[in-house]
Amino acid sequence: MADSDTKRASGEDAHRREYGRIVAKFGTSLLTAGKDQLDLKMMSALVGQVAGLRKRGIEVIVVTSGSIAAGRHRLGVNAAGRESPSRQVLASVGQSHLMHTYDGLFAEHDLVAAQALLTRRALADREGYLNARNTLLALLDLNAVPVVNENDVVAVEEIEGILIGDNDNLSALVTNLVDADLLVMLTDTGGLHTADPRRDPSAELIRTVERITPEIESLADDAATPQGVGGMVTKLEAAKLATAGGADVVIASGREPRVLERLVNGETIGTAFPATTNRMESRKRWMLSGLSTRGKIVIDEGAAKAVLSHGKSLLPAGVREVVGPFDRGDSVSICSDDGRELAIGVTNYGHEDAAAICGLRSDKIEETLGHEYGAELVHRNNLVLV
Numbered sequence: 352m353a354d355s356d357t358k359r360a361s362g363e364d365a366h367r368r369e370y371g372r373i374v375a376k377f378g379t380s381l382l383t384a385g386k387d388q389l390d391l392k393m394m395s396a397l398v399g400q401v402a403g404l405r406k407r408g409i410e411v412i413v414v415t416s417g418s419i420a421a422g423r424h425r426l427g428v429n430a431a432g433r434e435s436p437s438r439q440v441l442a443s444v445g446q447s448h449l450m451h452t453y454d455g456l457f458a459e460h461d462l463v464a465a466q467a468l469l470t471r472r473a474l475a476d477r478e479g480y481l482n483a484r485n486t487l488l489a490l491l492d493l494n495a496v497p498v499v500n501e502n503d504v505v506a507v508e509e510i511e512g513i514l515i516g517d518n519d520n521l522s523a524l525v526t527n528l529v530d531a532d533l534l535v536m537l538t539d540t541g542g543l544h545t546a547d548p549r550r551d552p553s554a555e556l557i558r559t560v561e562r563i564t565p566e567i568e569s570l571a572d573d574a575a576t577p578q579g580v581g582g583m584v585t586k587l588e589a590a591k592l593a594t595a596g597g598a599d600v601v602i603a604s605g606r607e608p609r610v611l612e613r614l615v616n617g618e619t620i621g622t623a624f625p626a627t628t629n630r631m632e633s634r635k636r637w638m639l640s641g642l643s644t645r646g647k648i649v650i651d652e653g654a655a656k657a658v659l660s661h662g663k664s665l666l667p668a669g670v671r672e673v674v675g676p677f678d679r680g681d682s683v684s685i686c687s688d689d690g691r692e693l694a695i696g697v698t699n700y701g702h703e704d705a706a707a708i709c710g711l712r713s714d715k716i717e718e719t720l721g722h723e724y725g726a727e728l729v730h731r732n733n734l735v736l737v
Contacts (some may be wrong), residue, residue, distance in 0.1 A: 675702025
């Protein structure tokens with residue numbers, strides 16, 4: 352593994368940055384202390400840390416798991432009952448219990464907890480995305496603490512295990528949604544290691560990951576904890592999304608004393624993933640999330656160089672293949688010949704028109720289609736690199 356990509360644990364402070372708004376994600380295994388019910392002592396400690404940051408003027412949004420575990424405990428359901436309908440019922444019962452617990456704990460610090468249930472489908476819609484953003488920002492303006500969770504009662508496909516519904520990725524989406532400076536994913540492990548520390552006692556903590564390469568991804572343990580959904584794989588996916596949107600990311604143990612305060616103070620704890628770009632404006636963050644991606648455009652090497660290195664628009668001449676369906680105005684994935692996703696952009700043409708002008712010069716568009724919506728298949732102002 353290249354030293355330029357990682358730093359092993361050494362106690363050094365790798366990246367110092369002022370954080371005015373953070374997203375803190377609390378995993379199920381942390382909130383339950385590995386058991387089948389909420390751990391009030393742990394939750395109280397975490398809420399206390401959030402309250403401490405709020406007193407310093409730092410805005411905090413909490414992304415929480417735990418509703419299904421809470422529902423299982425309240426209903427006395429055995430942990431083995433994991434079929435989709437029963438998990439929806441568990442989430443329905445558990446979400447109210449989870450929020451009641453948060454409400455009481457934050458009230459002890461004179462803070463108001465505000466529930467926000469989100470789904471991928473809602474965020475995929477541009478209007479829904481903006482509505483969610485405006486609501487969360489308004490709550491922060493009112494000094495409330497938004498407590499965000501996936502709406503598991505309606506998100507059937509996510510509960511069934513497709514990797515689009517875990518709260519790790521939800522926390523990254525929320526980070527980009529509200530222009531947060533830092534995403535902290537607190538778990539029951541200390542961060543990313545050279546091997547699974549639960550199985551290999553010689554595993555070393557990786558202190559800083561400058562770039563999430565395939566080699567870094569290969570270190571992730573794909574096994575989730577029995578209480579939760581996401582493992583290290585989903586945390587790396589979330590880190591990639593949030594850092595590409597301009598936020599720093601840290602994966603750390605939630606059992607570390609005052610971990611949020613210490614991270615905000617610049618202390619190196621867990622594994623840090625520095626932002627890979629400056630903040631993007633909101634529309635490009637929405638595009639980068641991939642929530643509304645409808646199809647794929649494969650481009651040749653020359654077009655890839657023009658888009659990646661020279662900030663050019665994507666012209667039909669550089670397109671090798673169009674994979675639909677998608678309509679004019681949809682977000683599409685722009686890929687290289689070898690399948691790598693290079694960018695996401697809003698297309699000026701639907702998939703049938705795009706396929707018809709694939710490989711043609713722009714001055715042939717109107718002649719071929721009988722109409723023209725612009726010389727570019729994807730204009731550079733509607734394109735964001737991945």
